Every structure is written in C-alpha cells, then in structure tokens.
Amino acid sequence: MKKEFVSLLSIMLILSIYGTPDSAQEKYDAFLFSFPFSGSHWLMYSITTITGKFWTRRTKAELAYHNFNLPVTEAPLLFHTHEVEQNRFKRPFHPEEDKIILLLRNYKEVFIRMVRPENVTSLLDSYEQHQNDEDKWPRNHTNKYFELLKIFDEIPNKNKCIVYYEDLIKDPAKIITEIVLFLNGSQEKLDEFLENLKLHQRKMIAFYEVSLSKGKDLFFHSKKVSTDTLIRFDNAIKKLHPHLFKKYLTRYETVTK
Numbered sequence: 159m160k161k162e163f164v165s166l167l168s169i170m171l172i173l174s175i176y177g178t179p180d181s182a183q184e185k186y187d188a189f190l191f192s193f194p195f196s197g198s199h200w201l202m203y204s205i206t207t208i209t210g211k212f213w214t215r216r217t218k219a220e221l222a223y224h225n226f227n228l229p230v231t232e233a234p235l236l237f238h239t240h241e242v243e244q245n246r247f248k249r250p251f252h253p254e255e256d257k258i259i260l261l262l263r264n265y266k267e268v269f270i271r272m273v274r275p276e277n278v279t280s281l282l283d284s285y286e287q288h289q290n291d292e293d294k295w296p297r298n299h300t301n302k303y304f305e306l307l308k309i310f311d312e313i314p315n316k317n318k319c320i321v322y323y324e325d326l327i328k329d330p331a332k333i334i335t336e337i338v339l340f341l342n343g344s345q346e347k348l349d350e351f352l353e354n355l356k357l358h359q360r361k362m363i364a365f366y367e368v369s370l371s372k373g374k375d376l377f378f379h380s381k382k383v384s385t386d387t388l389i390r391f392d393n394a395i396k397k398l399h400p401h402l403f404k405k406y407l408t409r410y411e412t413v414t415k
Contacts (some may be wrong), residue, residue, distance in 0.1 A: 166397050172243070187211075187257065187341055188256065188340075189238075189239070189257070189259070189341075190202070190237070191239060191256050191258065191260045191261070192240060192261035192266065192306070193240060193263065193303045194240050195268045195272065196268060198238060198261060198324050200326070201261055201337070202236075202238060203361075204334050204351065204358065205236065205334075205337065205338070205343075208338055208343055209343050209344070209347055210342065211236075211384040212380070255317070256339065257317050257341070258310060259320075260306065260307070260310040260320045261320070261321075261323060261326070261338065262323065263322070263323035264319065264323070264380070265378050265395060266388055266410065267309060267376070267378070267380055268299050268379075269281070270380060270382060271380040275299070279387070279392070282391065285394040286390075298345075304399055306401050308402065311402065311405065311406075319336070319337065319408070324409075332351070332404070335348060388412040389412050389414070392410075392411045392412055395407065
C-alpha cells in the first residue's frame with residue numbers, strides 16, 4: 159500500500175500545475191495523452207464534432223475545426239498533450255479523480271516515422287547497448303512513448319481508457335462510441351456523427367496533410383525496414399519494458415511465418 163501511495167504521489171508531482179489561483183478552478187472532463195503520429199488529430203476532430211467542446215492544446219486540428227465551421231463552445235473538454243511532464247495545465251491533475259484517455263499506436267510505426275528509416279539501426283544499437291540502464295538510453299523523443307505509458311499504467315482503472323490507433327482505424331464507429339460514452343457525451347450527437355462518418359474521415363485526411371499513410375496502411379512505416387529490424391525492435395522493448403510490453407504491447411510483436 160505504501161509503495162502504491164508513493165507511486166501515485168510521484169505521478170501527481172510530475173503532472174501538478176503551478177498556476178494562478180484563478181486558473182486552478184479550470185475544469186476538464188478528461189486528459190488525452192498520446193505520442194506524436196498516433197492519430198490524435200482524428201480523435202480530437204471526432205470528439206469536438208460530437209461534443210461541440212474545444213481543446214486547450216493549440217494544434218492544426220483546431221484550425222480545421224474553424225474551417226469546417228463546427229459548433230465549438232468556449233469551455234474545453236479535454237487537455238491534450240504529447241509530453242506530460244513538460245506541459246503546464248490550467249489546474250492540478252488528480253489521478254484519483256480525472257479521466258484519462260491514452261491513444262496508443264504501434265511503437266515501430268511511430269518510431270520509424272519519427273527517426274526515419276535510415277536512422278533506425280543506430281537507435282536500436284543504443285537501446286541494446288544500454289538495455290540494463292535506462293538512464294543511458296538515447297535521449298530522444300522515443301522515450302516519451304514509455305513515459306506516457308508508465309504514467310497511464312499507474313492511474314486507477316476506473317478513470318482511464320486506452321485507445322489503440324489500429325482499432326480506431328479498423329472500427330472507428332465502435333471505438334468512437336466507447337470514447338463518447340466514457341466521456342458521458344450525447345447519444346444523439348454521436349449517432350449524427352456516425353451517420354456521416356465517411357464524410358468526416360475525408361475531411362480530416364484532406365486537412366491533415368502531414369499524414370503519410372492517410373489511415374490506409376497500418377504497417378506503412380514498418381514496411382520500410384527489414385523483418386529482422388522489426389524483430390530487433392520487439393526484443394529491445396521486451397527487455398527494456400517487460401511489464402509494459404506484456405500488458406499493453408504484445409499485439410505489436412512481429413509474427414514470422
């Protein structure tokens with residue numbers, strides 16, 4: 159119990175906000191954590207369209223909402239961030255009360271997309287060289303993937319929801335419905351959105367120009383490296399984060415025939 163309390167306290171210290179008394183009263187329905195290139199723009203667009211509420215993180219997707227003339231209210235629904243420990247929310251984060259959504263995508267897809275295929279080998283070399291000493295890992299953005307996952311793992315189950323990018327792409331109606339219900343959203347607005355799902359997908363893909371896969375290929379980036387390299391990725395992650403891998407990431411392990 160003491161260990162769990164200290165662990166929870168550490169989360170609160172990492173995520174606490176040192177804002178003004180006025181900002182301390184801000185209220186968000188939930189927080190969205192995601193690693194870059196994980197599909198957050200599509201998820202944000204969907205929730206904003208259904209709820210009519212805005213986001214606090216200034217992104218290109220927010221401009222899309224205006225361009226599409228969506229009915230956006232002043233009150234934010236979610237706070238979205240890629241780097242939890244570096245952001246300053248409008249009020250303290252309470253792991254025992256706040257709702258958390260983690261958007262997770264195949265680590266191989268996002269890492270290859272981020273560092274580029276030609277740099278993957280050197281990244282893996284560094285991971286394997288320091289696999290027993292996390293403090294000596296290569297200090298790049300790939301570390302944020304596991305930092306977010308660690309924080310999410312220690313939050314009480316009743317307050318969190320994990321969304322896998324691949325499930326969102328394969329069955330958007332099912333996943334978006336689950337998220338809206340998790341956020342206590344309007345069933346009527348949800349039904350209206352789902353009736354025009356294809357139109358919304360085309361709008362978001364057309365706007366988010368930096369997308370390379372366009373949501374059509376779940377292994378778009380992985381195909382740019384060898385199978386042996388993908389297996390090296392899996393083995394490195396299993397050694398570096400055995401608990402997280404077993405609990406959240408086994409679905410991404412490369413299967414060879």
